[in-house]
Amino acid sequence: MELKKEKDLELEKARHSLAHVLAKALVSLYPDTKLTIGPAIEDGFYYDIDLDHSITPEEFDKIEKKMKEIINKGENFVKKVVSREEALELFKNNPYKEELINDLPLDEEVSIYYTGDDFFDLCRGPHVESCRNLQNYGFKIHSINGAYWRGSEKNKMLQRVYCYAYKTKKELADHIAMLEEAKKRDNRKLGKELKLFMISPEGPGFPFYLPNGMIVRNQLIDYWREIHREAGYKEIMTPIMLNRHLWETSGHWDHYKDNMYTSIIDDDTYAIKPMNCPGGVLVYKNEPHSYRDLPLRMGELGLVHRYEKSGELGGLLRVRSFTQDDAHIFMTPNQVKDEIKGVVDLIDRVYKVFGFTYHAELSTRPENSMGSDEDWELATDALRQALDELKLDYIVNEGDGAFYGPKIDFHLVDAIGRTWQCGTIQLDFQLPQRFELEYVGEDGEKHRPIMIHRVIYGSLDRFIGLLIENFAGAFPLWLAPEQVRVLSLTERNNDYAESIKKQLFNEGLRVESDTRNEKIGYKIREALSMKVPYLIIVGDEEEKNNTISIRGRGFENKSGLILSDFIDRLKNEIKTKKI
């Protein structure tokens, strides 16, 4: 079902009214301020202004104080409908407002809102009645950033003042506390602390995987291979560089050559692959196909490189080289819907294993796209039908599809609530045409297959980044880099500790021992801060009775356990991928 976002209208109205209060404060403090727009957003509101003076965070207090002054005056918000000409006259010194007025549909009334006699702003409303209605609200200016006028990098960059706003001061405090808490799970911070990955200035956006991160990554890959084998996929690997001719044929050269890394070999230009699909297509073309081969599902863990602008990089969530858990499915037209459903189902299953909640988005035909209207309509309908038949909720992004076809994206949320595209299913009528792919049908004639591009994790790198944040670094046992640590109480118990480690190791568990000359509290502290799921603690007592004591997440101490029982328990927990 197509979703429309639900809104708390009262809160939104108040936030927008507070944006006017902010505007009034800014104009009174900085008379040269040119106001543009100031909408309510997820956690408050912002106002974009054009002002030569760069506002600094030190000035936030002053602005907030001014806002409080304005609110405490208790002035009313008063609407006044004006003619287009009057409006243009009122805002004749503000080219932004003039542009907005001129862009209003001719049949729409133009209105301004007064806040007191000395301030008005172009606005369709609605607003709260009076500033008195805002007195209980908690708000806090939290950042000042650049933002392009009307969201286009061709336009002037304005200053955007961001402000949190909630119905009560308590709700505001809670929100701020939540963000503070969220910072602790940041993939960059935990990646460093838990020694999962690093990014070096020698390669901005090109992540290095450290031994711990490599274990998580390989576990994800093992799981991926297992479920894809079950779902009837074959796995291939295609070259990291291919010549320019290929990228011209695929259309990527035209659309993305500025974002591709190239090199010259024997006088021919080669590009490092930014996508795996042309490689997959060449594999398909390597031999003739019968309708009996279809659907043909070919997976590839493909390392791709894309030039992302420097300001767009961030931890593992936005990088310049990443591994897509890609697959291309070649099929007949009447297999399309089932294949899409199969993939959606696979994504849903996988995300549940990690305890992720997600939302889906359907993106339709963009402006600079290839292909006929009929193909696009057909492809978009197929995706929509699959979503509807699976009763999955989704939002629609008009014009947001890939240049070769519409897509369904699956988005996950990071620690501070930003959403990231991970899984995606893209229908493609273009590549099969451009590469003249064929199969022989039941009728003995040649037909053109339809192609799906799809990823489940999206990029392993981004997915790992989100996993780190989702679990706050405390991975479930099957993913944990170190699953068990054996701690000896005194040096007398070191041999016993080592023998236990050996037995766990021989059972295939990832186990380490800590036999250093340190107090047990110290060793425990260190193991817990590294988020090791299970600790085994052995002293004279355990050694005498040939038992172990354990400590894990959610419980402090269980003693007198038999090692083999514990091993069974661990194996079961790993097998079921318990979270």
Added chain:
RNA sequence: GCUGAUGUGGCUUAGCAGGUAAAGCACUGCCUUGGUAAGGCAGAGAUCACGGGUUCGAGUCCCGUCAUCAGCUCCA
């Protein structure tokens, strides 16, 4: 790429009227052999991101470069 901020030993940070670097953790050694989140002592470790400039003197001021962070733009 754009706007703004930041950049001090492995990590987290202090030092900001400019006078040649401070602490905790981690590390090494010694003492301690201790039952569930930090035992004690000692030691080693930094050309203060890089390159210029101002100054008798720069981690501290100015300019440039690089990187990081937030947001914008972009994301096949």
